[in-house]
Amino acid sequence: MMRVFRKAAIEAGDRIMEIYEADDFEVKAKSDASPVTAADEAADALISAQLRAAFPDLPLVTEEQSGSHDQQVSSFLIVDPLDGTKEFIQRRGDFTVNIAWVEDGVPLRGVVYAPAKGRLFYTDAEGASVEESGPFDPEETGPVTPITVRKPDNGALYVVASKSHRDAATDAYIGKYAVEDMKSAGSSLKFCLVATGEADLYPRLGRTMEWDTAAGDAVLRGAGGHVIRFEDHAPFAYGKPGFANGFFIAHAPGVELHPA
Numbered sequence: 001m002m003r004v005f006r007k008a009a010i011e012a013g014d015r016i017m018e019i020y021e022a023d024d025f026e027v028k029a030k031s032d033a034s035p036v037t038a039a040d041e042a043a044d045a046l047i048s049a050q051l052r053a054a055f056p057d058l059p060l061v062t063e064e065q066s067g068s069h070d071q072q073v074s075s076f077l078i079v080d081p082l083d084g085t086k087e088f089i090q091r092r093g094d095f096t097v098n099i100a101w102v103e104d105g106v107p108l109r110g111v112v113y114a115p116a117k118g119r120l121f122y123t124d125a126e127g128a129s130v131e132e133s134g135p136f137d138p139e140e141t142g143p144v145t146p147i148t149v150r151k152p153d154n155g156a157l158y159v160v161a162s163k164s165h166r167d168a169a170t171d172a173y174i175g176k177y178a179v180e181d182m183k184s185a186g187s188s189l190k191f192c193l194v195a196t197g198e199a200d201l202y203p204r205l206g207r208t209m210e211w212d213t214a215a216g217d218a219v220l221r222g223a224g225g226h227v228i229r230f231e232d233h234a235p236f237a238y239g240k241p242g243f244a245n246g247f248f249i250a251h252a253p254g255v256e257l258h259p260a
Contacts, residue, residue: 001054001055001101001109001125002109002111002122002123002124002125004050004051004054004055005099005101005109005110005111005122006111006120006122006138006141007050007138007139008046008047008050008051008099009047009097009098009099009111009112009113009120009122010113010120010136010137010138011046011050011138012042012043012046012047012081012097012113013043013097013113013115013136014115014138015039015042015043015046016039016042016043016082016088016095016097016115017115017116019037019038019039019042020039020088020091020115020116025037025038025039026038027089034085036064036085037082037085037088037089039082039088040063040064040081040082040085041064043081043082043097044062044063044064044065044079044081044082046081047062047079047081047097047099048060048062048065048079051077051079051099055077058075058076058077058101059073059075059076059077060076060077060078060079061076061077061078061079061210061211061243062078062079062080062081062211063079063080063081063209063211063212064081073239074103074104074105074239075101075102075103075104076101076102076239077099077100077101077102078099078100078101078102078107078210078211078214078215078238078243079098079099079100079211080096080097080098080188080209080211080212080215081097081098082095082096082097083095083096083097083098083187083188083211083212084096084186084187084188084189086186087163087186087187092163092186093114093116093117094114094116094117094163094185094186094187094189095114095115095116095186095187096112096113096114096187096188096189096215096216097111097112097113097115098110098111098112098188098211098212098214098215098216099111099215100214100215100217100218101218102210102214102238102239105235105237105238105239106221106237106238107214107215107217107218107221107238108123108127108218109122109123109127109218110122110123110214110215110216110217110218110219110222111123111215111219112188112189112191112192112215112216112219113136114187114189114192117189118134119131119189119192120132120134120136121147121192121195121196121219122219123218123219123222124144124222127221127222128146128222128223129146129147129148129195129219129220129221129222129223130144130145130146130147131144131145131147131192131196132144132145133145147195147196147197147223148195148197148223148224149194149195149197149200149220149223149224149225149252149253150197150200150252151252151254152200152201152252152254152255153180154177154178154254154255154256155178156178156179156180156181157177157178157179157180157181157200157201157255158179158180158181158183158198158199158200158201159174159177159179159181159182159183159199159200159201159202159203160182160183160184160185160190160193160194160198160199160201160202161174161182161183161184161185161190161202161203162184162185162186162190162204162206163184163185163186166184167205167206169205170203170204170205170206173203173205173258173260174201174203176258177201177258183198183199187212188212188213188215188216189216190202190216190250191213191216191217191219191220191225191227191250192216192219192220194220194223194225194250194251194252195219195220195222195223195225196223197252200251200252200255201249201250201251201252201255202249202250202251203230203247203248203249203250204230204247204248204249204250205230205247206247207244207245208245208248209243209244209245210238210239210240210243210244210245211243212245213227213245213248214238216250217236217238217250220250224252224253225250225251225252225253226250226251226252226253227248227249227250228248228249228251228257229246229247229248229249230246230247230248230249230260231246231247231260232260233249233257236248247260
């Protein structure tokens with residue numbers, strides 16, 4: 001499974017970068033007024049074709065085809081072909097390709113590829129998370145390094161928050177903690193920064209969809225981290241009606257969490 005995920009993500013990332021590095025590209029508005037580009041559509045087509053060929057019996061949910069599978073299922077693939085479209089449009093580089101497999105509400109396998117950043121994270125065949133060093137060949141795996149969350153110091157936490165969706169509520173919640181270092185990052189990279197120990201805590205008090213979070217969640221879980229619901233710290237589950245997420249907290253074990 002992960003060989004297919006990795007290959008699809010890298011090839012989609014290559015196609016995205018071709019469009020990203022062009023002089024200009026068209027930006028359209030979807031029905032919910034969110035932006036979509038040719039890169040979103042090209043990456044979606046490429047990934048969908050490869051996943052459907054490799055896993056014909058697994059339902060596939062993607063951001064660009066979210067209405068194509070509405071019934072509740074226990075096992076499915078979920079894809080955001082270009083997470084961070086706003087970062088892409090503004091040429092800020094913090095965008096990712098995300099592919100995940102969810103089983104019984106839990107994202108067990110995932111890949112997060114940030115082509116403009118040259119970073120590739122994924123779970124291995126056993127579900128443990130690694131970061132691969134580039135350059136990235138779709139057919140041949142390069143050197144990989146196991147990644148794991150760091151042991152947090154609650155008197156000096158490393159926090160990461162959204163670059164494009166930061167608000168007063170998020171800042172107020174972060175203000176409950178003793179913060180040593182504060183980073184801003186776009187897309188699912190925030191999960192990966194917690195997974196590698198570059199951050200301890202990532203709270204999200206805003207709207208997301210399951211395709212935004214599943215792959216990063218899988219990578220974080222495979223590195224020993226957790227994603228929980230913001231309001232009650234219960235497990236964060238997938239396969240919800242409409243694939244809409246509530247608020248959540250991604251964190252390393254040992255962070256002394258404050259209530260909502």
